[in-house]
Amino acid sequence: MRPPLAFRPGDTPSHHFHSTVTLRKLRRFNSLILVFRVTAFTFSLASSVFMVTNSRGSGSPHWIDFDAFRFVFAANAIVALYSLFEMGVSVWEISTGATLFPEILQVWFDFGHDQVFAYLLLSADSAGTAFAKTLKGTDTCTASAAASFCVQSDISVALGFAGFLFLGLSSLLSGFRVVCFIINGSRFHM
Template identity: 45%
Template sequence: MASPLGNGELAASERRKAAAAAGRRLAALLLLLRVAALCFALAAAAFAATDGAALRGSAAFRFLLAANAIVAAYSAFEVAAAAFELARAATLLPEALQLWFDFGHDQGFGYMALAAAAAAAAGRGAAAAACSGTMACLQADIAVGLGFAAFAFLALAALLSGFRLARFLLTGSRLPAPASPSSSAY
């Protein structure tokens, strides 16, 4: 017959459950940020791809299209990995490799999305005199704005993945460590 948990064992069990719940909330927030980055990058690529005049005349818009298509593909992979982690409470790759992969790629693809949006915005500024409020100009502006939004969500995901990586480096786990008891009863 199993003995009931003592006060110390019960408190430790509750701390482990609270730490696991905090880890699930963090993973859910990361999934939400990755879905948002996917949606904005895909929309930016779609708007840039359907603006034929901007694509023919501007290398910056071709860069915007390519960068956001790449960011959308990366984000789709990361959405799948984050959903897997949330469902199974385990990373797709070994934990250390997954955390470094997420952080490094969030940084790299985030800066690529930012550079593409900034280049396209600069190109739009140079062509503003030739563009007088036409639908193509509005579409180009929307593509640039969506590209910046994709960067913003990737930047937030990079902050969160950096936090998880720092936690892993300090504690050996991406999950929060259970809180230690503040005092023990004798």
């Protein structure tokens, strides 16, 4: 019995060897990507929210005065937006069975952006860590009124590293999809 999954009109008969097992595997693989995307989105959104709310009114330091913290916020916000977009792409692919862009564009777009944004996020978080560590020794952190500012910056940077971890995992999977595409001329990995 044929599975009730519609092949796209452009499919050649040679694509019909994709069995139910392959499609189930592809679906599981896509779900795993979706989980990583959601997690990366959550962490980077949390990181940028923690950073952007990091001010205690006048008299207290403000995150926007520090370059490194602006970089952390910007990188995390970009990754959060990108992850949100990729979540949509992933849900679209799981529900319709087709990619949003043409397939070759989609696999390279995902992999390229994953790589670039992973490097961007790591760079921002490292800069943030180095700067937060430097701040520790200064009056900005030792004044009791502003101690929570430094704690909150640390949390934001740490959340950013967690976001980087899951973006890196997504990048591995999308790299795998690129390899599958090169081998088979299709993202089906069997």
